Amino acid sequence: MLTFKRLSIEDARLLIAGAAEKARDIGVPMCIAIVDESGNLIAFERMDGGKTSSVLIAQDKAYTAAAARKATHEYNAANVPGSLAFGIHTEAGGRISSVGGGLPVIVDGEVVGGIGLSSGTPQQDMDCAQAGIDYFQGKRQ
Amino acid sequence: MLTFKRLSIEDARLLIAGAAEKARDIGVPMCIAIVDESGNLIAFERMDGGKTSSVLIAQDKAYTAAAARKATHEYNAANVPGSLAFGIHTEAGGRISSVGGGLPVIVDGEVVGGIGLSSGTPQQDMDCAQAGIDYFQGKRQ
């Protein structure tokens, strides 16, 4: 039998709060998705003004980061013609994202969930995702 | 040009808070989805213990209620063999739900969004969805 750790809804709210604060700082309303260690959605917020196309993109970034235990910008770096990983972004029914903005959430060396942001540039999405993780790591019990 | 009203993220949080309070009262952790007037997700929370299969079901109930401007239990009543509406639950790519638990959110006679609950019995889902709307209507500005 296996035992897992997984983000709680309280943890998910901390991740969203930290990411949303950064999004307000840079003036870009975001879609923010938090998933568990298996990639299933725990919490989601579309800030007023976030893009409707980003509703799914944010979730897919979070899914990719948690389920594949890899930041989406790392897949981006590998997803170039000639690389053996090229084409990874259409796998898993198209849910694998190779666009920057998805990060795994790691506690005690274990991936316990993922965060995905979408509505800004990939770099803005990445910065806000990181801000969510930083805030969570500072506040969690 | 047409003009519309749509739930804000603050509105969505009120709806979730009211539904979650009822879910705690009855001891059933729920997935709670809030969508805008077109059916696009604004906010989502899976309470600790909510079912992973309910992640999509809650969203589809909310989508149906808002986009079709009809409670999912009303579709349920019409979705019986011999009724001209039979089979409606597989329409729109399978997103139309005829399982109780999705309600339109109405302000000044206009559908401005939808709420969908899943993880309990359909009646429990319906009760919590209604509690979310009652709480929202009492608190909104």
Added chain:
Amino acid sequence: MLTFKRLSIEDARLLIAGAAEKARDIGVPMCIAIVDESGNLIAFERMDGGKTSSVLIAQDKAYTAAAARKATHEYNAANVPGSLAFGIHTEAGGRISSVGGGLPVIVDGEVVGGIGLSSGTPQQDMDCAQAGIDYFQGKRQ
């Protein structure tokens, strides 16, 4: 080699005009889809106030009526438990509709397209679809 007849865009506009006039008469803004003899979309209009969930439903009704050369309410009658056709509404990737409101368009005994309506009750959808065909048959060259 085979030769086919197919609705033109002018024909499609006549079908929409007739259906929309009836929809205005009964006070129900509709989604109206016209497809060719193969089920591919030729024209679509969402009247102001038509439901967003009906965007796909109207298209699927029109697709079913043209591609299967059968009114969706005829599938409805056959789609009952115990009938050998039961479950037909989930076929073809879920695009087969057994909800009233889709009619084939027939010229010289040949199916040349289909019309699908959605946003009202199935009976209202059926009445408006028929009005579209009546108008088209009266006006076409």
Added chain:
Amino acid sequence: MLTFKRLSIEDARLLIAGAAEKARDIGVPMCIAIVDESGNLIAFERMDGGKTSSVLIAQDKAYTAAAARKATHEYNAANVPGSLAFGIHTEAGGRISSVGGGLPVIVDGEVVGGIGLSSGTPQQDMDCAQAGIDYFQGKRQ
């Protein structure tokens, strides 16, 4: 509560009329899709001779332009191996298009919808989409 503007069916017809006139000028029959600010279809016309594969492509271009508030040719420029946005074209269930021919429709600085063209070269699609917007902006009330 939020308030926003959305194209009406009359607006959508102006956009189609302008795009179709340009398409006739260059002798390329087009599929033309108009969506609202959330990306949901308002109107569609396949000119006689338009490609059946373009039925969905035109809709996806319009969806992308409106929901992501960005011309599809701008996504095209960013969608190159090595860019952090590479792979964006398969996101949102494959609906994000990075092929030229989709433009947001902007009124008073707000995205109120989108137009998508398909059947010609991407440049022809882009030219006709722009012609649709120019005609609309000149005629709208």
